[in-house]
Amino acid sequence: MDKEKLYSFFYILPIILVTLLLFIFPVIYSLYISFTNMGLLHFFHYSYVGLRNYIIIFKYGYFLQLLENTIIWTVGSLVTMMGLGFALALILNQSDLKGRSIFYAILILPWAFPGFISLLIWQGLWVDPYGMMNKLILPMLHLPTINSLTSTTDAWVELILTNDWLSFPYFMVVFYSALQSIPRELYDIAELDGANIFARFMRITLPSLKKTIAFVFITSFVFTWNNFYPIYVLTGGGPGISTETFIVYAYQEAFSYSNFSLAAAWSVISSIFVIVLAIIVIKYTRILDTYF
Amino acid sequence: MSVKRERALSKTIVAVIAVIIIVIVAVGGYYAYISTTHHPSMVTSTTYTTTSTTTTTTSILNTSNPQALMQLVGLTSPPSTNVTITVWNSYSTSENQAFNETLAQFEKEFPWIHVEVTYGVGVGTSQFETAAKAGKAPIVYRDTSDSGGALFAAGLVLNLSQYLPPSIVNLYLPTAIQDWELNGSLYGLPDNINYIVMFYNKHYVPYPPNTTAQLIQIAEQVNKTYGIWGIAYGASDEYGYRFAAWFAGFGGSIFTTTSSGQIIPALNSTAMAEALNFWYNLTYNLHINYLAPSTGAGGAEGQLFIANKTAIIFDGPWDLNAYLQALGPNLGAAPLPVVSQTGLRAAPFIGSTGWLIATPQASGATQMQIKAALIFILYVTNYQSDLRLFQVAHDIPANVQAYNEAIAELNAGELQPSYLNQIMEGILEQAKYGQKFPNIPQMAYYWNSFHQYASEFFANKINATQAAQGMEQAFIQSLVQNGLLSEILPLPAMYALYLAFILAASVLVVSTYPLIIKLPKW
Amino acid sequence: MKGLSLKYKLFKILRLGIxxxxLIIMAIFSVFPLYYVFMTSFSNAPNLISLGVSDLFPKHIYFIAYKELLTTNLYGGSFPLWVRNSLILAGSTAVISVLLALITGYALSRLDIPAKKTLATFIYIVTFFPYTATAVPLYLLFAKMHLLNYMGLILAYTPGTSIFAAFIAKLSIDSIPPSYEEIAMIDGLSRFQAFLRIIMRLALPVVALTALLGFDGAYLDFALAYSFLLPNVKQWTATIGLYYLAGLLNPxxxxxxxxxxxxxxxxxxxxMILFIVSQRMMTRAYSNLAGVKQ
Structure with missing residues (x-):
């Protein structure tokens, strides 16, 4: 029995080592840095400054503005992406719809194409008035052009639309997979019982997808909260800090302005937020319980 | 079973949160205590005990002769084993043509020095800092004088004054070499002088505007007649490098010195508000300026200029080749105009790019490698190399001899193609109307403060006065945070803030604890 | 009855019509940027500003961009070489990710490990820390361990994918009856052999998904690869090379x-082709998320 236990331990050992090395150690190190004054002017020789960095953040650091931005970014992206993905999955799940596999194959293309290249493409598309979005598409639809340099609203529209394009196929695929795994008989029985399409949706579809939605929501919530590439590439957090999230700001503090300790403090604050929120959601939905 | 699991989960969660918060509060509180007893020291400028190797210097230093170069760094003969030095190079494509010739020449003359070059590094990159932190920085690095100054203040690059005789500065133009001195120490050797000028398309612009009134008039004319942009200047994408010229033209200066000798920011002035409003007017009211999202030959500004879709841009000679290829004889260059309201010239930063050597702590270099690196940076900034850079890529030489030679060629009208002579004249004339590029460490915190509020201003979020106030405040805050300005917070206030933070953290723990333990079932 | 069927028919037409x-609007939305970049690659317009609407429906096709991309030699580095590097890097990452994910998923599903769930939750939550919190320390750590190379990159890329994939693998393995391996083990296979032969095969969709995600992540990463590999142009990945050739690295x-x-x-x-070919597998792998565990 002991041999068996030891044996099991070997299976789990790699992931533990990797986690310790690549997550736990760096996070503790970052936490440590956040209590020092490590930065350009204290590069090799830095000292402890206590909560100084945190005080700076709360006193000068645009904390509330960044929190608001992060929430706009995360919630705005998630709601639209998940909604779009869910709607498309439902549409594709209609058995009497012809050409489903063709549409499916076309609609997953944005996900299949390398994300960071797509971002660079979108950056070009959004240039006002020379990018194709502002030159061709929006005028064709009689919509006003979008210029992230001249308006904060425009900047958010640009960011969230781009993020939707990048991510809706993922949600579509996941929800479609889940819909496909619902036994068809359930619907047939409900139909015999005289339940209309809406009732069937509420009674069968939604409950069956509860787990998937919860799981996808948590992973995507954390991912979007921590995702800095779209903002960094498209608006750079601008105008000013109007579209700057915690992570983008932390990244710029560290890699553009060399304020390593301040960046670490921002990262710590951001992490606390996302982890507490995620844990509350995990707890509420009891999503991990259903998997173990 | 499920209850048990639930409890296991609760325990983990509580453990995770509790550990995070407790660690933060405990460590923070502990150091808060420590730091109040040992107050964080303000700027401790490290003074180096100068042990400069006194070399027997002949009256005129010769950095073109291999033997003389070796003597300069205290070598009489090549070492028995070969030396490898790593070099990060930030040249543009055309500059690299010149550099590669120089490199081939160098390797022929110094067969015992092997040079490993990394191409494609951008200037002002944080990559160098990250690498330095790990002791993996390149031994030799090329950067601008201002970010070089920041690296020097950080202790990442060598104080060359300790290694080279003081007379070395005579090899370079005073304008160039002064950009590489901080507190009397030399931290790099310049290979060019750079600043922005006004490039214009002669096809659209009848004569280079000498005042902003003329600038507006010409731009409006171009706009009306040809239906293209008069000017493409992405003021909202600015970090304040080019805007500094306009700020100066409206009578402003970035720093001022207090009576006690402290250097403090002076962005909050009517000059700033007026300069911002000037460009706002051209952009939003007169519609003659395109608020470009990116700068340089590769950015929107340069692309428009190359595609004949804007008549005027502000850019530096480092992009000259791209414009020369596209516009040919239609390309014109002239100094930035006089600001009509004030009668002052818009005065761009006169900066310089040059070569630095990383400290052994940053790069892990041996003494012999440092010597080889010294030889290398002297060599790539010597007369022949710098002249080559001028001839191939049209960089303005920083080496006195090369500069004189370039001027002589220019005066004799010897540049090819012939219209290049006039363009270079325009570029060189700008040097008369520049301002010194501050390379004090404070400068590192100017860029982002400016950028944040200028871009909010151009996005119609705030007015010019608010922008000027905001950027000044942000600048001061960054300086205070980095110990470059004395603490504004009085100590009792510090205590109160520590206390408030710890209190808030405890409230967070206490309030979330029951929530985590007893959550309603879904 | 007839009225009902008419109503039903109308509803059906309306439903399918909408x-x-x-679907058509979304398909256009999905394809447009890709069509745009595809067409741009065959144009001779050197920059964004000079691209016209007519370039989207070109009369002439130019191959200069491809010629230049494939023939440019940058001091020993070239695009084909960088693509080869990327393939090696991404391939190795995919293989290691699959192994790590499956081993972990197997352990979580089958083996009796103390505090299994606590451990799983912990590992899962740890991945919530952002890149910005780990980037600098990781770089310093890897520099100290002399791992600023492909080995280091593979090591750094692996866990992100594997931890996510391990959860899906666990669910997938849950649905394979344990009796399969027990029979195999009675037949004389060791547990590890049984794992390799039975589990890897039956959990093929998860294997494919993990491989794809692992490959993708390594193939496309820029930030980490750039900081690790910058000094040696011959070791660059295709992503770094693309950034450089497009003039994004050094303005x-x-x-x-x-x-x-x-x-x-x-x-x-x-x-993209790889993705579409394996989409069936992916769909099946993700459907594990909806599966109900007894």
């Missing part, structure tokens, strides 16, 4: 939008 309209370098587009097409299309 579905098709939505002073000559930029060319159509070269960037050509590089995007060359890097993107194979990956």
């Amino acid at each position: 579905s098709y309209i939505v 002073a370098s000559a930029p060319a939008y159509n070269i960037f587009a050509a590089g995007s097409v060359l890097m993107g299309i194979p990956l």
